Amino acid sequence: MIFEDCEVPVENLVGKEGDGFKIAMKALDGGRVNIAACSLGAAQRCTDIARDYIKGRKQFGKPLSSFQSLQFQLADMCKEVYASRLLVRNAAELLDKNDPSAASACAMAKLYTCDSAYKVVDNALQMHGGYGYLKDYPVERFLRDIRVHRILEGSDAVMRIIISRSALKD
Numbered sequence: 036m037i038f039e040d041c042e043v044p045v046e047n048l049v050g051k052e053g054d055g056f057k058i059a060m061k062a063l064d065g066g067r068v069n070i071a072a073c074s075l076g077a078a079q080r081c082t083d084i085a086r087d088y089i090k091g092r093k094q095f096g097k098p099l100s101s102f103q104s105l106q107f108q109l110a111d112m113c114k115e116v117y118a119s120r121l122l123v124r125n126a127a128e129l130l131d132k133n134d135p136s137a138a139s140a141c142a143m144a145k146l147y148t149c150d151s152a153y154k155v156v157d158n159a160l161q162m163h164g165g166y167g168y169l170k171d172y173p174v175e176r177f178l179r180d181i182r183v184h185r186i187l188e189g190s191d192a193v194m195r196i197i198i199s200r201s202a203l204k205d
Contacts, residue, residue: 064130064138066188067145071123074152074184077177078119081159082112084174089162105162112155119148139201146194149184156181 050058086109089099099105126144129137160167160174167174185191 061138063188064126064141067141067194068123068127068130070184070188071119071126071141071144071148074149074181075116075119075123077181078112078116078148078152078155081156081174081177082109082116084172085109085112085159085162099162108158108162112158115151115155119144119151122147136201139198142189142194142197142201145188146191146198149181150191153178153181153185 049055086100089105089109092099094102100109122140122144126137126140129140134140156174156177160178163172163174166172169175189197
């Protein structure tokens with residue numbers, strides 16, 4: 036849309052004249068928390084799916100869950116989900132309180148959670164072996180869907196700009 040020579044009566048202005056871009060950018064913070072929460076949900080679900088799969092699948096006469104390498108992989112997935120949950124909740128709380136650090140916290144939550152969730156979902160797929168790519172298993176769909184979260188509401192690079200600008204303020 037182009038609003039060339041468009042005049043808005045003073046009583047219809049949202050905020051102060053000239054602050055439109057700043058207001059629009061603040062609206063993105065809530066969207067960033069939402070995207071992070073979606074990524075978090077995918078990571079949690081795939082962690083649960085992978086856990087159930089390795090508990091039930093047998094190799095060499097033992098459940099996959101008895102192999103220490105998969106136990107460690109699952110532990111790392113749980114750690115990432117937990118850390119992401121804390122970041123998302125903190126960002127949402129700061130946003131609700133209109134805290135001045137909310138924009139940076141929302142950017143950190145989105146950046147970390149989307150990155151972390153992608154790795155968690157990829158690990159879940161890896162734990163399924165070749166089955167992970169089959170449409171019979173839901174993990175492959177999560178991996179395809181979650182990739183776009185790293186772009187929506189601002190790319191990883193944009194999140195880093197927001198975080199670094201906040202860190203560099205006096």
